[in-house]
Amino acid sequence: MGIKERKxxxxxxxxxxxxxxxxxxxxxxxxxxxxxxxxxAEIEFxxxxxxxxxxxxxxxxxxxxxxxxxxxxxxFTILNYIENPFERLKAMGRVYxxxxxxNNDFYELMFNxxxxxxxxxDHWEEGEQAFSLLVMSVRxxxxxxxxxxxxxxxxxxxIWSTMHGLCTLKIKGHLEHVTxxxxxxxxxxxxxxxxxxxxxxxxxxLR
Amino acid sequence: MGIKERKxxxxxxxxxxxxxxxxxxxxxxxxxxxxxxxxxAEIEFxxxxxxxxxxxxxxxxxxxxxxxxxxxxxxFTILNYIENPFERLKAMGRVYxxxxxxNNDFYELMFNxxxxxxxxxDHWEEGEQAFSLLVMSVRxxxxxxxxxxxxxxxxxxxIWSTMHGLCTLKIKGHLEHVTxxxxxxxxxxxxxxxxxxxxxxxxxxLR
Amino acid sequence: MGIKERKxxxxxxxxxxxxxxxxxxxxxxxxxxxxxxxxxAEIEFxxxxxxxxxxxxxxxxxxxxxxxxxxxxxxFTILNYIENPFERLKAMGRVYxxxxxxNNDFYELMFNxxxxxxxxxDHWEEGEQAFSLLVMSVRxxxxxxxxxxxxxxxxxxxIWSTMHGLCTLKIKGHLEHVTxxxxxxxxxxxxxxxxxxxxxxxxxxLR
Amino acid sequence: MGIKERKxxxxxxxxxxxxxxxxxxxxxxxxxxxxxxxxxAEIEFxxxxxxxxxxxxxxxxxxxxxxxxxxxxxxFTILNYIENPFERLKAMGRVYxxxxxxNNDFYELMFNxxxxxxxxxDHWEEGEQAFSLLVMSVRxxxxxxxxxxxxxxxxxxxIWSTMHGLCTLKIKGHLEHVTxxxxxxxxxxxxxxxxxxxxxxxxxxLR
DNA sequence: AATGAATGAGCTTTCATTCAT
DNA sequence: GATGAATGAAAGCTCATTCAT
Numbered sequence: 109m110g111i112k113e114r115k116x117x118x119x120x121x122x123x124x125x126x127x128x129x130x131x132x133x134x135x136x137x138x139x140x141x142x143x144x145x146x147x148x149a150e151i152e153f154x155x156x157x158x159x160x161x162x163x164x165x166x167x168x169x170x171x172x173x174x175x176x177x178x179x180x181x182x183x184f185t186i187l188n189y190i191e192n193p194f195e196r197l198k199a200m201g202r203v204y205x206x207x208x209x210x211n212n213d214f215y216e217l218m219f220n221x222x223x224x225x226x227x228x229x230d231h232w233e234e235g236e237q238a239f240s241l242l243v244m245s246v247r248x249x250x251x252x253x254x255x256x257x258x259x260x261x262x263x264x265x266x267i268w269s270t271m272h273g274l275c276t277l278k279i280k281g282h283l284e285h286v287t288x289x290x291x292x293x294x295x296x297x298x299x300x301x302x303x304x305x306x307x308x309x310x311x312x313x314l315r
Numbered sequence: 316m317g318i319k320e321r322k323x324x325x326x327x328x329x330x331x332x333x334x335x336x337x338x339x340x341x342x343x344x345x346x347x348x349x350x351x352x353x354x355x356a357e358i359e360f361x362x363x364x365x366x367x368x369x370x371x372x373x374x375x376x377x378x379x380x381x382x383x384x385x386x387x388x389x390x391f392t393i394l395n396y397i398e399n400p401f402e403r404l405k406a407m408g409r410v411y412x413x414x415x416x417x418n419n420d421f422y423e424l425m426f427n428x429x430x431x432x433x434x435x436x437d438h439w440e441e442g443e444q445a446f447s448l449l450v451m452s453v454r455x456x457x458x459x460x461x462x463x464x465x466x467x468x469x470x471x472x473x474i475w476s477t478m479h480g481l482c483t484l485k486i487k488g489h490l491e492h493v494t495x496x497x498x499x500x501x502x503x504x505x506x507x508x509x510x511x512x513x514x515x516x517x518x519x520x521l522r
Numbered sequence: 523m524g525i526k527e528r529k530x531x532x533x534x535x536x537x538x539x540x541x542x543x544x545x546x547x548x549x550x551x552x553x554x555x556x557x558x559x560x561x562x563a564e565i566e567f568x569x570x571x572x573x574x575x576x577x578x579x580x581x582x583x584x585x586x587x588x589x590x591x592x593x594x595x596x597x598f599t600i601l602n603y604i605e606n607p608f609e610r611l612k613a614m615g616r617v618y619x620x621x622x623x624x625n626n627d628f629y630e631l632m633f634n635x636x637x638x639x640x641x642x643x644d645h646w647e648e649g650e651q652a653f654s655l656l657v658m659s660v661r662x663x664x665x666x667x668x669x670x671x672x673x674x675x676x677x678x679x680x681i682w683s684t685m686h687g688l689c690t691l692k693i694k695g696h697l698e699h700v701t702x703x704x705x706x707x708x709x710x711x712x713x714x715x716x717x718x719x720x721x722x723x724x725x726x727x728l729r
Numbered sequence: 730m731g732i733k734e735r736k737x738x739x740x741x742x743x744x745x746x747x748x749x750x751x752x753x754x755x756x757x758x759x760x761x762x763x764x765x766x767x768x769x770a771e772i773e774f775x776x777x778x779x780x781x782x783x784x785x786x787x788x789x790x791x792x793x794x795x796x797x798x799x800x801x802x803x804x805f806t807i808l809n810y811i812e813n814p815f816e817r818l819k820a821m822g823r824v825y826x827x828x829x830x831x832n833n834d835f836y837e838l839m840f841n842x843x844x845x846x847x848x849x850x851d852h853w854e855e856g857e858q859a860f861s862l863l864v865m866s867v868r869x870x871x872x873x874x875x876x877x878x879x880x881x882x883x884x885x886x887x888i889w890s891t892m893h894g895l896c897t898l899k900i901k902g903h904l905e906h907v908t909x910x911x912x913x914x915x916x917x918x919x920x921x922x923x924x925x926x927x928x929x930x931x932x933x934x935l936r
Numbered sequence: 937a938a939t940g941a942a943t944g945a946g947c948t949t950t951c952a953t954t955c956a957t
Numbered sequence: 958g959a960t961g962a963a964t965g966a967a968a969g970c971t972c973a974t975t976c977a978t
Binding site: 633649650653682687688696703707713720727 | 761854856860864878879882884887890891893894898901907923928
């Protein structure tokens with residue numbers, strides 16, 4: 109990026125540029141490896157400049173956090189086109205899994221990091237929105253005859269737990285750890301997906 | 316007690332002290348932020364001394380790891396006294412939950428840390444043993460008529476995912492995050508337990 | 523002088539200060555024993571500051587290296603005024619010897635250190651240029667009837683070996699070691715020069 | 730080595746064992762990488778024990794130094810069987826070269842290290858003896874009509890300089906540096922040997 | 937004679953951050 | 958609005974060495 113173009117940028121743009129650079133580094137090299145210096149180098153500004161737009165590294169973490177949820181939400185939009193509620197629920201799970209796998213550092217930041225949550229606390233709106241989406245889907249399923257004997261919210265929590273647990277185990281490599289050495293599920297090509305399907309099969313029985 | 320034993324005793328003690336200090340720090344500040352120097356300061360020895368007892372930082376992690384699994388295994392022994400397989404499975408879940416909650420530091424270290432697994436890789440025996448226990452319980456349930464349409468191993472993986480996800484969400488505070496702000500499950504005193512019971516109810520249907 | 527130039531000046535100064543401090547330490551304590559910390563202490567800056575001016579330790583070595591060759595090259599310029607090729611060759615030897623003696627620290631760094639060469643590898647241009655100068659002189663001598671039966675390049679290598687060996691032995695004190703205790707060459711005031719002259723006498727025979 | 734055998738060793742043996750271990754490490758891994766701990770590990774004794782036999786690391790360096798000369802001297806014994814003085818001189822050069830190449834860390838320690846020489850000073854007998862050997866060979870050559878116009882000692886010094894310079898340049902990689910990039914001596918398979926032969930050819934002319 | 941225990945000093949490098957301009 | 962200069966803190970690890978036994 110040349111000097112001229114850079115000058116043309118507005119404040120808002122630069123703030124976003126920082127975030128974009130951070131996101132890029134974050135995805136490519138992980139959380140630990142993303143330093144202020146590297147972000148600055150990426151956007152060809154000085155490290156000091158970063159501090160004009162973000163108070164400190166935690167602030168960037170925080171912003172990235174929200175960015176992650178934005179990304180997840182955008183992936184969820186595809187679900188709007190699925191009429192059948194149970195199919196939509198299944199698709200939701202698949203999107204969630206794909207997101208977790210493809211952006212595992214984001215996933216970590218969004219759900220498994222300790223720090224940012226402290227300063228977030230009441231700003232976890234994005235997470236709550238996502239959860240609301242799940243609850244809505246579950247309710248739709250109930251109207252189609254599924255899970256009728258359960259409370260929608262508690263059932264949603266159960267679903268989320270399963271999905272979150274599955275994704276986390278996958279990301280940390282535990283799925284492979286268990287299967288590789290214990291001669292377990294040897295003929296299953298993809299334990300991750302297979303477990304998900306087992307879960308879905310379970311849900312299907314609850315009609 | 317002769318000199319030799321006393322020396323050995325001292326050595327064992329110090330080794331354990333290091334572990335305790337490391338655990339304390341891991342909990343309080345996380346893996347990355349726990350440095351050999353801090354551990355040394357905690358036990359009031361020189362950093363170099365640590366290396367007399369543990370090869371490197373990973374070795375400490377590894378030892379803590381094993382200690383955690385030993386603890387979990389000991390908690391599991393109570394299950395031997397439960398005849399009814401489904402009851403045993405339920406109890407297993409409860410013990411797991413309790414362990415995760417009471418030793419969330421250990422739980423994190425055992426399941427959610429990246430580093431120590433690298434050097435463990437093919438020696439995650441403790442984890443695998445625990446998983447085997449689950450598979451066995453599931454098989455027993457199958458003989459009692461539960462989950463008969465499922466593969467025991469895949470079903471175990473699903474169960475583990477759910478339990479792991481639930482515990483992780485709890486530990487990270489997400490359960491509270493979602494319910495507090497979204498006016499969800501307001502009348503449920505303990506969302507953690509409630510979700511678990513919803514899960515159990517689900518399993519009960521699969522007979 | 524404007525602000526910009528002054529800043530630049532300062533930057534150059536500091537860069538040179540680092541080099542000077544490094545040189546001093548390299549000489550006094552050797553390459554291995556010269557640490558970034560010590561260099562920093564020498565110039566009374568923080569170790570971190572060093573990294574603002576040089577990428578790493580090797581970069582400092584490299585810079586010193588080049589400085590040394592620049593100095594040697596400047597000493598060689600005097601040779602341009604010597605017409606007679608054999609005289610020029612002799613003078614070249616004397617300049618080389620003088621340089622090695624007067625700047626034995628540099629000489630060591632340039633020719634006897636391991637490390638900096640690693641990163642230089644294919645960019646030993648300065649050394650190669652100096653060697654080219656020697657080859658050219660040898661060729662000129664050949665046109666004047668000297669060393670006609672030899673390959674100019676191989677013969678240059680031989681000359682360089684002799685000069686380098688002589689200078690190194692001198693710098694390390696071996697010349698004195700051998701003569702002092704063995705009652706050898708006792709009546710020769712300066713073994714260093716005397717050996718050089720023996721060498722020259724040898725060359726003279728090869729006409 | 731088992732415990733029993735170890736106990737049988739006498740003090741002298743152990744002292745030599747330490748040296749042997751040091752030598753082994755030294756040759757295999759170089760000077761910097763040879764630490765007291767590693768030596769101790771090699772002989773299966775504790776690091777502390779080393780200090781019973783050698784005051785400090787420098788003392789070991791010193792002993793190694795002498796060890797190196799002993800080794801060189803042993804290689805020189807082969808020369809006794811060569812009658813022709815000039816052939817013997819040539820062979821001496823070849824042995825020297827081989828020694829320098831095969832034990833370049835020893836060579837470094839013996840001739841290019843700064844430290845040990847300080848404490849050696851008057852104990853460089855081995856070096857002097859080796860040099861005497863050279864002088865004797867040169868004298869023998871003179872009786873065969875070579876180098877008659879030169880002082881034997883000064884001429885020996887010249888020879889040593891050349892050989893030392895050549896070996897040093899080789900060890901440090903400068904021979905390759907110069908030839909590789911400068912399109913020099915491209916058709917010569919081994920510049921090291923080739924330069925030596927050029928040197929020998931030079932000497933041959935001095936009859 | 938041999939050692940186990942312990943240490944202080946040292947290394948290179950990266951980091952987030954500040955301050956004066 | 959942007960930056961160059963500088964820093965303190967920290968990291969993991971290895972070293973030579975000492976001391977009491």
